[in-house]
Amino acid sequence: MKNLVRQNILNVKPYVPGKPIEEVQRELGLKDVIKLASNENCLGPSPKALDAVRKSLKDINRYPDSSSFYLKKRLAKFLGVREDELIIGNGSDEIIVLAVKTFVNPPDEVVIAKPTFLIYEIASQVQDARIRNVSLTRDYKYDLKEMRKAVNDATKLVFIANPDNPTGTYVTKKALDDFFSSIPDDVIVFLDEAYYEFAKVSFKDYPNGLDYLNRENVIISRSFSKAYGLAALRVGYGISNAKFINYMERTREPFNVNLLAQAAAAAALDDKAFLKRTLRHVEKEKKFLYDAFDRSNLEYVASATNFILVNVKKDCVKVFDALLEKGVIVRDMKAWGLDSFIRVTIGTHEENRKFVEGLKKVMEEL
Amino acid sequence: MKNLVRQNILNVKPYVPGKPIEEVQRELGLKDVIKLASNENCLGPSPKALDAVRKSLKDINRYPDSSSFYLKKRLAKFLGVREDELIIGNGSDEIIVLAVKTFVNPPDEVVIAKPTFLIYEIASQVQDARIRNVSLTRDYKYDLKEMRKAVNDATKLVFIANPDNPTGTYVTKKALDDFFSSIPDDVIVFLDEAYYEFAKVSFKDYPNGLDYLNRENVIISRSFSKAYGLAALRVGYGISNAKFINYMERTREPFNVNLLAQAAAAAALDDKAFLKRTLRHVEKEKKFLYDAFDRSNLEYVASATNFILVNVKKDCVKVFDALLEKGVIVRDMKAWGLDSFIRVTIGTHEENRKFVEGLKKVMEEL
Numbered sequence: 078m079k080n081l082v083r084q085n086i087l088n089v090k091p092y093v094p095g096k097p098i099e100e101v102q103r104e105l106g107l108k109d110v111i112k113l114a115s116n117e118n119c120l121g122p123s124p125k126a127l128d129a130v131r132k133s134l135k136d137i138n139r140y141p142d143s144s145s146f147y148l149k150k151r152l153a154k155f156l157g158v159r160e161d162e163l164i165i166g167n168g169s170d171e172i173i174v175l176a177v178k179t180f181v182n183p184p185d186e187v188v189i190a191k192p193t194f195l196i197y198e199i200a201s202q203v204q205d206a207r208i209r210n211v212s213l214t215r216d217y218k219y220d221l222k223e224m225r226k227a228v229n230d231a232t233k234l235v236f237i238a239n240p241d242n243p244t245g246t247y248v249t250k251k252a253l254d255d256f257f258s259s260i261p262d263d264v265i266v267f268l269d270e271a272y273y274e275f276a277k278v279s280f281k282d283y284p285n286g287l288d289y290l291n292r293e294n295v296i297i298s299r300s301f302s303k304a305y306g307l308a309a310l311r312v313g314y315g316i317s318n319a320k321f322i323n324y325m326e327r328t329r330e331p332f333n334v335n336l337l338a339q340a341a342a343a344a345a346l347d348d349k350a351f352l353k354r355t356l357r358h359v360e361k362e363k364k365f366l367y368d369a370f371d372r373s374n375l376e377y378v379a380s381a382t383n384f385i386l387v388n389v390k391k392d393c394v395k396v397f398d399a400l401l402e403k404g405v406i407v408r409d410m411k412a413w414g415l416d417s418f419i420r421v422t423i424g425t426h427e428e429n430r431k432f433v434e435g436l437k438k439v440m441e442e443l
Numbered sequence: 444m445k446n447l448v449r450q451n452i453l454n455v456k457p458y459v460p461g462k463p464i465e466e467v468q469r470e471l472g473l474k475d476v477i478k479l480a481s482n483e484n485c486l487g488p489s490p491k492a493l494d495a496v497r498k499s500l501k502d503i504n505r506y507p508d509s510s511s512f513y514l515k516k517r518l519a520k521f522l523g524v525r526e527d528e529l530i531i532g533n534g535s536d537e538i539i540v541l542a543v544k545t546f547v548n549p550p551d552e553v554v555i556a557k558p559t560f561l562i563y564e565i566a567s568q569v570q571d572a573r574i575r576n577v578s579l580t581r582d583y584k585y586d587l588k589e590m591r592k593a594v595n596d597a598t599k600l601v602f603i604a605n606p607d608n609p610t611g612t613y614v615t616k617k618a619l620d621d622f623f624s625s626i627p628d629d630v631i632v633f634l635d636e637a638y639y640e641f642a643k644v645s646f647k648d649y650p651n652g653l654d655y656l657n658r659e660n661v662i663i664s665r666s667f668s669k670a671y672g673l674a675a676l677r678v679g680y681g682i683s684n685a686k687f688i689n690y691m692e693r694t695r696e697p698f699n700v701n702l703l704a705q706a707a708a709a710a711a712l713d714d715k716a717f718l719k720r721t722l723r724h725v726e727k728e729k730k731f732l733y734d735a736f737d738r739s740n741l742e743y744v745a746s747a748t749n750f751i752l753v754n755v756k757k758d759c760v761k762v763f764d765a766l767l768e769k770g771v772i773v774r775d776m777k778a779w780g781l782d783s784f785i786r787v788t789i790g791t792h793e794e795n796r797k798f799v800e801g802l803k804k805v806m807e808e809l
Binding site for chain 2: 081082083086087089091092094095097098099100106112115117118119121122126130131133134135136137138139141146166168170171174178179180182183199205210233263265294302306308309311321324326327328330331332335336338341407429
């Protein structure tokens with residue numbers, strides 16, 4: 078009997094997410110488990126967002142607003158763009174998937190850094206695109222010059238994570254300006270700014286994707302899962318020209334964003350105090366972790382995000398497993414081809430201390 | 444400058460959902476508005492589901508479990524299937540989209556009734572499939588004999604909504620058995636059972652899709668948005684053989700189902716009292732509406748769901764608009780090509796009375 082699945086689907090390696098706390102508790106029989114694996118906000122959700130969710134609970138038997146009317150209105154004002162330049166997604170992951178689904182057709186090519194956020198590659202494989210991978214520089218940064226060279230007549234889309242995940246590095250305004258000045262007009266540049274807020278507050282030469290919106294073929298995505306602390310609810314958004322947004326809207330499922338996510342996201346934008354507290358906490362604790370790594374002679378990559386890539390110079394899966402036994406979930410970087418690296422999310426001070434102590438023991442033991 | 448969008452996307456007609464209550468209040472300046480437009484559960488969500496949501500609120504800064512571990516476990520037990528025979532979606536809409544994305548490749552054909560649930564056509568257009576439409580019978584039922592005839596060597600997938608939306612009719616066990624006995628093994632049959640619970644309780648000859656799972660190429664989808672009253676949260680599921688589920692999992696975004704939806708759905712399965720109350724209410728109020736239509740000499744289609752298709756024998760958009768002015772949102776059937784029909788969801792008794800009175804006046808006035 079013939080195999081009915083599309084052949085390109087057989088090549089897709091499913092994404093392996095950070096282990097949930099409950100799963101580790103269940104599998105290892107541990108009680109105290111901390112998760113520093115998925116770049117979540119350790120301070121919780123914005124209290125204003127939580128209030129908005131509570132107020133919306135009475136309506137959960139009704140379909141959510143397909144157009145995300147209020148959230149778009151609020152976001153448009155917040156960003157200084159028009160509502161028809163916005164599309165709301167079930168997380169910013171979905172914006173990536175919708176962009177690929179809307180614009181990429183075999184034999185189109187996409188240009189993707191390696192390693193970087195894995196969803197670019199998965200979404201492109203699902204769409205049967207030809208993928209051109211471009212290695213990072215030696216200091217774990219996007220190599221925009223090489224990425225430019227990988228662009229040819231077949232290239233439809235280039236992904237740029239800024240800041241990048243899992244490295245935490247960012248592309249400077251100068252580098253991005255240079256890239257844009259040389260890229261052909263008919264190549265779409267997708268700027269993934271899931272960690273925008275963290276980079277913006279710390280680095281003056283970090284560019285704001287919105288400044289490139291005057292160009293024809295730019296799509297920007299941002300998230301409420303990171304700095305805004307709403308990962309469980311699934312909400313992110315895309316910004317582009319109205320024509321592109323109209324096309325992408327055609328590939329969106331009508332009720333892709335749940336009611337509680339819409340309400341929470343709109344409220345979170347108003348909670349400036351929470352965002353400020355989050356960014357200050359991350360800055361402070363990043364220094365605490367840098368110091369700890371320095372004391373242990375561990376190399377790490379300076380981060381523009383709420384996580385740090387650390388070179389443990391041992392088999393990262395072994396380090397990951399050993400930390401798990403101590404009730405600390407981090408992310409081993411094997412799936413990204415960084416076999417001696419782990420990625421750790423900035424947690425609460427107590428969590429970060431537990432991680433530092435755990436890692437110290439693990440490094441001695443292994 | 445060349446148009447960068449995939450050409451098939453230009454043919455996609457975006458889905459137009461039922462108008463939200465807030466939108467009508469805003470646009471028409473009305474205060475009392477009832478919505479009988481989206482086949483939601485008028486009794487609200489299951490109270491047990493609501494409790495589960497409240498308990499999960501503390502974790503909304505964390506990513507949801509990508510594997511929907513607990514919900515799958517609970518569903519597997521509930522349905523008597525294995526966990527690897529299940530996939531959880533952001534509504535059962537998403538199961539439809541994932542099936543098309545996993546299995547359909549141009550120049551594959553799909554067979555779709557006309558009119559029926561619009562997402563089959565939209566998902567197929569987005570995937571650039573060739574669509575073969577097959578008209579319903581004169582009594583608004585799926586014509587499985589004609590659908591069988593539309594199947595050829597290029598056919599990859601046949602959609603069967605059972606019961607159907609927007610007609611409310613269903614395919615009998617005998618008709619489905621006959622269809623399956625003649626369909627080639629390499630054609631996937633997608634059974635959409637979003638309204639399963641309503642049909643099951645009322646019609647002895649309504650088939651349970653699970654009884655066809657012993658066949659190789661069957662995918663079933665079900666929803667928590669209808670009888671379980673959780674439309675706002677977005678959760679539905681697919682059931683198929685483990686191989687198909689594995690393929691579909693590769694095209695699923697890792698965090699497609701939010702945390703609160705997972706918790707609510709698992710709890711809703713335990714709330715047998717709420718489901719019973721819902722089904723009893725719908726049966727009783729359907730009779731109330733049938734009687735009202737009979738008294739007004741309005742033709743309607745006998746329904747196996749929580750909505751009724753009514754032939755108002757006037758321009759349905761005018762009837763829709765006139766009802767809107769009276770604060771009653773129904774669905775005009777123009778987008779389905781049923782130009783003299785409206786579709787009304789079973790509401791609370793008070794809502795149904797308001798609708799009946801409103802419709803009576805509208806029919807006199809127009």
